[in-house]
Amino acid sequence: MASDKKGRGSSDQQPFFHINKKKSAGRGGSRDPSPAIDLDHFKKRLKILYSHWNERKSDLWQSSHVISMAYPPESAEHPKSAALSLWLLGHEFKDTIMVFMETVMHVLCSTESAAILEALQGPASEAIGADCLLHVKGSRADQEAVLRLMDGLLEDISKRTGFSILTVGHVAREASRGWLARAWTGKLRSLNFSLRDVVAGFSDLFSVKDRREIMNVRKAAYLTDNVMRNYMKPLIEDAVDEEGSEAHSRLTEKVKGAVSKVALRANERLQMDLGGVGICFGPIIQSGGGFDIRPHHAASSSGLLQYDTAGVAIIGLGCSYKGYCSVIARMMLFDPSTWQEKAYNVLVTAEKAVVSSLRPGVKLSAVYQAAVSVVEREFPELVPHLTETAGSSMGLEFLEIGWAIEARNEKFVRQNMVFNVYLGLQDLLKDPKKPNGCTFSMVLADTVIVEGEETKVVTRRCSKLPEDVSYSFTEEDDEEEKEKMPQAFDGKEAKRIAVTGEGTHKMISGELMLEQLLDMQPNVPKGPRSARRRRLG
Numbered sequence: 001m002a003s004d005k006k007g008r009g010s011s012d013q014q015p016f017f018h019i020n021k022k023k024s025a026g027r028g029g030s031r032d033p034s035p036a037i038d039l040d041h042f043k044k045r046l047k048i049l050y051s052h053w054n055e056r057k058s059d060l061w062q063s064s065h066v067i068s069m070a071y072p073p074e075s076a077e078h079p080k081s082a083a084l085s086l087w088l089l090g091h092e093f094k095d096t097i098m099v100f101m102e103t104v105m106h107v108l109c110s111t112e113s114a115a116i117l118e119a120l121q122g123p124a125s126e127a128i129g130a131d132c133l134l135h136v137k138g139s140r141a142d143q144e145a146v147l148r149l150m151d152g153l154l155e156d157i158s159k160r161t162g163f164s165i166l167t168v169g170h171v172a173r174e175a176s177r178g179w180l181a182r183a184w185t186g187k188l189r190s191l192n193f194s195l196r197d198v199v200a201g202f203s204d205l206f207s208v209k210d211r212r213e214i215m216n217v218r219k220a221a222y223l224t225d226n227v228m229r230n231y232m233k234p235l236i237e238d239a240v241d242e243e244g245s246e247a248h249s250r251l252t253e254k255v256k257g258a259v260s261k262v263a264l265r266a267n268e269r270l271q272m273d274l275g276g277v278g279i280c281f282g283p284i285i286q287s288g289g290g291f292d293i294r295p296h297h298a299a300s301s302s303g304l305l306q307y308d309t310a311g312v313a314i315i316g317l318g319c320s321y322k323g324y325c326s327v328i329a330r331m332m333l334f335d336p337s338t339w340q341e342k343a344y345n346v347l348v349t350a351e352k353a354v355v356s357s358l359r360p361g362v363k364l365s366a367v368y369q370a371a372v373s374v375v376e377r378e379f380p381e382l383v384p385h386l387t388e389t390a391g392s393s394m395g396l397e398f399l400e401i402g403w404a405i406e407a408r409n410e411k412f413v414r415q416n417m418v419f420n421v422y423l424g425l426q427d428l429l430k431d432p433k434k435p436n437g438c439t440f441s442m443v444l445a446d447t448v449i450v451e452g453e454e455t456k457v458v459t460r461r462c463s464k465l466p467e468d469v470s471y472s473f474t475e476e477d478d479e480e481e482k483e484k485m486p487q488a489f490d491g492k493e494a495k496r497i498a499v500t501g502e503g504t505h506k507m508i509s510g511e512l513m514l515e516q517l518l519d520m521q522p523n524v525p526k527g528p529r530s531a532r533r534r535r536l537g
Contacts, residue, residue, distance in 0.1 A: 035091040037117075038090055039120075042088065042089060042090075042120060042123055043127035046088065046124060047128060049088065049100070052204070056201065056204065061169055061198050061201040062167065062169055062196035063196070064168060064169030064196055065163055065167050065168070066100065066101050066157060066161070066166060067168075067169045068168050068170045068188070069081045069097070069099075070097045070174070071084075071092075071094050071096045071098075071180075072094065072095065072177050072178030072180050072181055073095035078280075078398075079171075081174060083323070084098070086322070095109070095110060095180060096108065096110075097153075097184055101157065101161070104156075105124055105130050105131070105132045105133070106133050106153055106156070106157070107132065107134050108136075108149055108150065109135070109137070111137070117132075120132045135152065143179070143183070146183070150187050154187060154188075154191060158191070166194065167194045168196070169197075169198035170195055170197070171197065171198065171199050199401055199402075200401075200402055203400050203403065206397075206400065207395075207400060207414065207417055208416050209416050209418055210416070214449060216321050216322045216324035217321075217324045217418050217447065217449065217458070218449070218458050219266075219321040220319050221319075221328075221458035223262050223277065223326070224317055224318060224327065225461050226266075227258050227259055227262050228315070228459075228462045231254075232283060232315055233315065233330065233462070236285070236305070236332060237332075239251065240307050240334070246305055247304050247305075248287070248304070251285055251305065252282065252283040256283065259279060259319060260277070272321065273322065276320075276321050276323070277320070277321060278319070278320040278323075279320065280318045280320040280325040280326075280398050281316065281325070281398055283317045284316045284317075285315055286314040287305055287306045287307060287313040288303060288304075288306030288309045288310060289309055289310050289439065291310075291314065291427075293314065293441050293442075295391075295392075295398075295399060295420075308334065309438055310430060310438050310439070311333065311337070311430060311440065312332065313331070314329065314331060315329065315330055315331075316328065316330070324396060325395065325398050325420070326394075327420045328445055328446060328459040329443050329445035330444065331344060331442050331443070331444065331464075331469050332469055332471065333470045334472075334473070336470055340440070343382060343442060344442060344466065345466060346374065346375055346379045347424070347442050348444065349374050349378060350370075350374040350375055350423060351371070351390075351423045351444045351446070353370040353371055354390045354405065354421050355421055355455055356455070357370040358448055358450050358455045359455065360413055360453070361412055362413045363409070363410055364406065364412075365406070365407050365408065367413065368406050368409075371386065372386065385425045386423075387422075387423060387424040387425070387426060387443075388406060390406070391404075391405050391420045391422035391423065391445070392422075393417050393418060393419050393420070394418050394420040398420065403417075405419070405421070413450055414450070415451070416451065417449075417450045418447065419447075419449075420445065420447065420448075421444075421445060421446050421447075421457075422444075424441060424442055424443030425441060425442045427439050427441060428442070446459045
């Protein structure tokens with residue numbers, strides 16, 4: 001089935017993008033003075049970078065004498081250079097080249113960026129004893145002028161190193177993305193420098209999060225969970241209940257609009273920077289058939305919402321905050337067969353096994369095997385349909401290279417890592433007795449933080465319980481459904497307290513407030529919509 005892939009789609013059609021439109025020096029050369037750099041944070045991160053480089057130089061950094069990164073002015077994807085800029089500087093400085101050497105840090109950038117980055121010169125010396133040299137291209141500099149700046153930068157590099165063959169670490173997959181990267185890579189090769197791919201070094205460097213990063217992930221997860229639970233899922237319920245024929249693309253556009261609404265409501269209580277709110281995955285809606293649940297390819301299927309063909313719908317979303325990603329995916333089952341219900345229950349149990357296994361010191365291969373063991377024990381016929389990975393680590397990138405939860409990965413889980421647990425069953429027959437019949441797939445995804453010996457699912461408030469994801473079109477007594485509902489809360493009050501956090505809580509800041517909001521359980525009555533659970537139509 002053709003797909004409706006938008007956002008950060010590109011040649012490899014990665015489905016993630018960022019919608020934060022806050023202007024900065026890294027966004028079109030704006031003169032907005034807002035992107036001031038936290039210099040203490042920069043010094044801390046610069047020390048971590050150089051320490052990691054020195055300690056793992058021979059393996060992860062490929063014995064590089066120099067580390068180079070070129071960030072293009074525009075990119076359809078979220079490149080590793082963007083992750084480095086955000087991680088080190090707190091902002092995206094596009095159209096920029098950064099070169100790290102033992103005693104100097106070179107930055108080739110625009111005039112607007114230089115006005116901000118010149119503040120790094122003193123802190124760089126304090127942190128690692130290195131100079132920070134800016135190579136500034138004017139606002140109207142043509143390509144020839146930029147090439148001359150590159151020549152000057154390379155001449156300085158050659159003078160400062162005494163190696164007969166200089167080894168330069170770079171990210172190979174980004175070497176040809178945009179004119180700036182292509183020109184810079186061409187210059188390096190023309191001087192017979194030895195270019196080595198150090199993507200593994202950056203992936204390892206970014207893998208363990210500090211307290212600030214984890215807080216950003218938690219805020220992103222709070223948005224993701226709320227949009228899914230209070231906008232996206234009810235939106236699909238309403239469309240099905242009204243027997244509408246809305247296109248997936250139209251529904252996902254409505255979901256995108258809800259992200260800003262949730263962020264506005266959360267802003268006062270969680271002190272969020274609204275300019276840092278974005279979307280890093282989807283939204284996706286797949287129904288009717290032609291399911292593709294590979295995380296790099298997942299996108300909304302084309303056409304209209306269909307709930308009767310395959311009997312399932314996959315809905316997914318990922319919000320980001322200050323570049324840090326979160327993700328959630330849930331199933332909706334319509335008149336499910338016993339086979340579908342059993343498959344779903346096994347998937348839920350397998351995902352729980354993955355989460356429970358994410359502990360410091362556990363191999364990622366063992367984490368994946370935990371899911372396999374559940375399926376082998378509970379429903380062995382499904383083993384061939386289990387996805388080959390159960391997710392990966394996540395942070396400034398939706399999927400961090402080298403940290404996939406898969407059978408062949410012998411890396412160990414570390415404390416303060418964040419994972420996108422993403423597990424699915426693909427290409428199942430709706431009726432096993434009809435080998436040429438309709439197929440369907442299932443997927444569940446959650447944002448998981450490994451904090452010490454405790455693993456926290458920070459998108460847990462959106463229920464995966466069978467009774468909360470299954471819908472039937474058979475006639476039932478609405479009054480009987482209502483009688484089953486506890487009367488302690490009405491729907492509006494539950495939503496006001498547990499979702500937006502308005503009204504009853506006193507104003508407290510930061511981590512404690514976020515923890516309280518995340519710890520609120522989802523199993524409060526959901527008002528009138530609960531009367532439609534297990535009966536639609």
